[in-house]
C-alpha cells in the first residue's frame with residue numbers, strides 16, 4: 001500500500017463537518033484481495049484490537065465493522081477503522097470515518113476524525129502498516145505501535161494547565177486556535193472578541209505585576225509594607241554578605257536565587273555556616289543575586305487567586321517515599337515512579353522523582369543511602385522543596401480555608417496586581433488566621449501551574465480553567481465569536497466579498513476581508529495576493545480590531561484544508577458552473593456543488609444561508625442549511641422565490657428596474673438598478689446578481705435597507721474599489737475593460753456586457769490557468785473568439801503544463817470558432833497588452849482579461865487616459 005496524500009482538513013470539509021484527516025491511499029494488489037479472502041482476519045484483528053468490536057460501521061450496531069470484515073471489505077476501509085481505534089487507544093475519543101473509492105481503481109480516499117493533528121496523521125501511518133501486515137499475515141507488535149503514538153501525543157499535547165483553560169473554552173463553544181505548534185500561546189475567540197493566553201498568563205496580565213512576582217525581594221517588600229507576614233531577609237551578592245546576613249537574621253535560614261522557579265537552587269533549613277556556604281554556591285549558580293531569609297516553619301501551601309477570587313488551595317509535600325520495612329530506598333523510589341500519573345516535566349499530573357545532588361544531600365543528612373532498607377511507615381524526603389515539578393505531591397484543601405486567610409490571599413492578588421496568581425504560603429494550617437501561627441508568604445507566582453489543583457494527589461480536583469474563562473469572557477453567553485460571512489460559488493466571489501465589506505464599512509463597522517485580491521483590515525490592504533483559503537481566514541480572525549470577517553472561500557482551500565473556521569454567521573452560495581472540474585476527484589457539477597455547499601453546511605443555526613434561487617444546484621443546497629435562508633434572484637417571478645416569500649421568507653430580487661427586498665406581502669425598494677454603479681446601468685447582469693447577494697448578506701447581518709442603499713450607491717467597479725473585476729475605463733477615444741473572467745460561464749456573463757458597449761472593434765488579451773482540462777481550455781478559446789474581433793492570447797500560469805501547451809489549446813479553440821476573429825499568440829502578458837494598445841484605434845474597445853493590471857493602468861496613464869492621482873473611473 002502506498003499513501004499518496006495525507007493531511008489534516010482543519011475545518012468543515014468535503015467529507016465531514018468536523019476536522020478530519022484525509023488520506024489518499026493506493027492499496028495496490030490488495031484491490032484484488034478483499035478481507036473475505038484472508039483466512040482468520042477477523043480473529044486476528046479482534047485479538048490485536050479488541051475494542052474494534054465497538055465500531056458499528058454502516059451496519060449500525062456493535063460488531064458491525066467486524067461483520068463487514070467477515071463479509072469482505074477493502075484494505076482502505078480497514079485502515080480507516082484501525083486509524084480511529086489507535087487514536088482511541090491513546091486517549092483521543094473519535095468515532096467518525098469514511099472511505100470512498102476514487103475515480104482511479106485501487107485508490108481510495110480514506111477520511112477519519114482526529115483531535116490532535118500530529119497524532120491523527122501518525123495513527124494513519126501506523127494503521128497502513130498494521131493493515132498491510134494483517135492482509136499479508138505478517139507479525140504485528142501492537143504495544144510498540146501504541147508506545148510510539150503516545151510519544152507523538154506527549155510531544156504535541158498542551159500541558160495540563162493550558163489544556164484546562166482550552167477545555168473550558170471549548171465547552172462554552174469558544175473557538176480555540178494554537179498560535180504556535182510548540183508553545184502554549186492560544187487564541188480564544190475571534191477578531192475583536194478574542195482573548196489570548198500563554199499557559200496561565202493572559203493577555204491582560206499586568207507586566208509590572210509580573211515583574212514584582214518575578215523578583216522575590218520586591219514581592220516581599222510590596223507585601224511586607226502592606227502588613228502581610230513575609231520572612232525577614234535580604235539580597236546578597238557575596239558569601240561574606242550572606243554570612244553576615246544569616247547572623248543578623250538568625251539561623252535557621254533559607255538561601256535561594258533572587259529570580260527563579262520550580263524550587264531550583266533553593267536550600268532550606270540551614271543551621272550553620274558550612275551549610276550556608278554550600279547553599280550559597282548552589283543558589284549563585286543560577287543568579288548572582290541571592291536571597292538569605294528566615295526559615296519559616298510550616299507546611300507548603302499554594303493559594304490560587306483568579307480574577308480577585310480565591311478559587312483553589314493546596315497543601316504540597318516534597319517528593320518522598322514511605323518505607324515498608326522490606327524495600328531499599330532505591331526500590332521505593334522506583335516503585336513510586338511507576339505510578340502512571342508520574343510523567344516527565346509538566347506533561348502529566350505528577351512528575352517522576354529524579355535523584356539529584358539535593359536528594360543525595362538530604363539522604364545523607366538522614367544518615368541513609370539508596371541501599372538502606374526503610375522501616376515501615378517512615379517518610380524519607382528526597383527534595384528540599386515541595387514543587388510538583390521535582391516530584392512533590394499535593395492535597396486539595398480548598399474547602400478548608402479560614403475566611404481571614406481567604407481575604408489575605410485575595411488582598412495579595414490586588415496588591416501585586418495579577419489577574420492569575422499563585423501564592424506560596426508557609427503555614428501550619430489554612431484553617432486558622434495567619435497571625436495565630438507560624439506563617440509567611442515566601443513568594444507569589446505569575447503564570448502559576450494548575451496541575452496540583454486540577455488533579456491533586458489527594459482530595460477533590462478543581463476546574464480552575466473554568467474560572468479563567470469566566471474572567472476573560474464574563475458574559476456566560478459570550479462565545480468570543482464575531483460574525484463571519486463566507487462567500488463561495490464559481491464566479492463573482494471576490495466582487496461579492498468586496499461589496500459586502502463595503503456595505504459594512506459604509507455602515508460604520510470594522511471589517512476584515514480576505515479574497516483572491518488581498519487581505520484588508522479596516523481600510524488597509526495588508527497583504528496582496530490570492531487569499532481565499534483557510535490560512536487567510538485565520539489571518540483575518542486573528543486581527544484584534546475586526547468586528548466582521550468577510551471571507552472568500554475557494555474550492556481549492558475546501559478540498560485541501562477545509563474551511564478555516566468551524567461555523568459562519570452568513571454563508572453565500574453564488575452559483576455552480578463548470579470550472580476546475582477534474583481536480584481533487586471532483587468531476588461533475590453535482591460533486592462541485594457538494595464541495596461548495598460545505599459553506600452552507602457550516603452556517604450556524606442562528607445564521608443565514610444566502611442562496612441563488614436561479615441556480616438549481618444552489619437551490620438544492622438548501623437541504624444543508626440549518627438556519628434561515630434568504631434567496632436572491634434576477635427573476636421576480638421565479639417559483640421558488642414566490643413560494644419562499646409567501647411563507648414569509650426573505651428574498652432579494654429585481655422589480656420594476658429596482659433591487660427590492662420581499663417578504664410576505666412586503667416589498668421594500670433598496671435602490672434603482674441604474675443607481676448602483678456596479679451594474680453598469682443594468683448591463684452587467686452578473687453584477688446585479690452579485691449586488692443582490694451582497695444586499696441579502698448585509699440584511700442578514702442586520703444592516704438597514706438605507707445602509708444597503710448607500711453602500712450600493714457608492715461602490716464603483718473601478719480599479720480602486722474592485723481592482724481587476726469589470727473595470728470599464730473611458731480612455732478618451734477608446735474604452736478599456738479590465739476583467740478577470742477565466743472560465744466559460746464567467747465569459748458568457750461578461751459577453752453580454754461586452755456586446756452592449758458600443759465599439760468599432762472589440763480587441764481582447766486573455767490567458768487561462770493551465771490546470772484546467774484540455775476541453776475547458778479549448779472551449780474557453782472558442783468563447784473568447786466569439787466575443788471579439790481580435791484576440792491576443794498569452795500564458796501567465798501554466799500550473800504544471802509545458803510552456804505553450806495552455807495557450808495552444810486556447811488558440812485551437814479560438815480558431816475552431818466560426819467567424820472572422822483574428823487570433824495571435826504572444827506568450828508574455830505584458831507584451832500582449834502592449835500589442836493590443838498599439839493595435840487599438842479610435843472607437844475600439846480593449847477587453848483585458850489579465851492578471852497584471854498595474855501594467856495596463858500604467859499604459860493608460862502613459863497615454864494620458866488616466867489621471868495620475870486617482871485610479872477611480
Ligand code: ATP
Nearest residue numbers: 231254260261262263264294295296385387442443
Ligand atoms: P516555585 O517557582 O516552584 O514556586 P521557587 O523556585 O520560586 O519555586 P520559592 O517558592 O521561593 O522558590 O521556594 C521554594 C520552596 O522552598 C517553597 O515552596 C518552600 O517550601 C521553601 N521555602 C522557600 N522560602 C522559605 C522560607 N523562608 N522558609 C521555609 N521554607 C521556604
Ligand code: ATP
Nearest residue numbers: 490491492493494495516686739740741746749750
Ligand atoms: P476566482 O475564482 O478567480 O477568485 P471569483 O469567483 O472571485 O473568481 P470575481 O473575481 O468576482 O469572481 O469575478 C471574476 C469574473 O467572473 C468577473 O470579472 C466576471 O467576468 C465574472 N463574474 C462575476 N460575477 C459573476 C456572476 N455572478 N456570474 C457569472 N460570472 C460572474
Ligand code: MG
Nearest residue numbers: 263424443445
Ligand atoms: Mg514558589
Ligand code: MG
Nearest residue numbers: 493494516552
Ligand atoms: Mg476570487
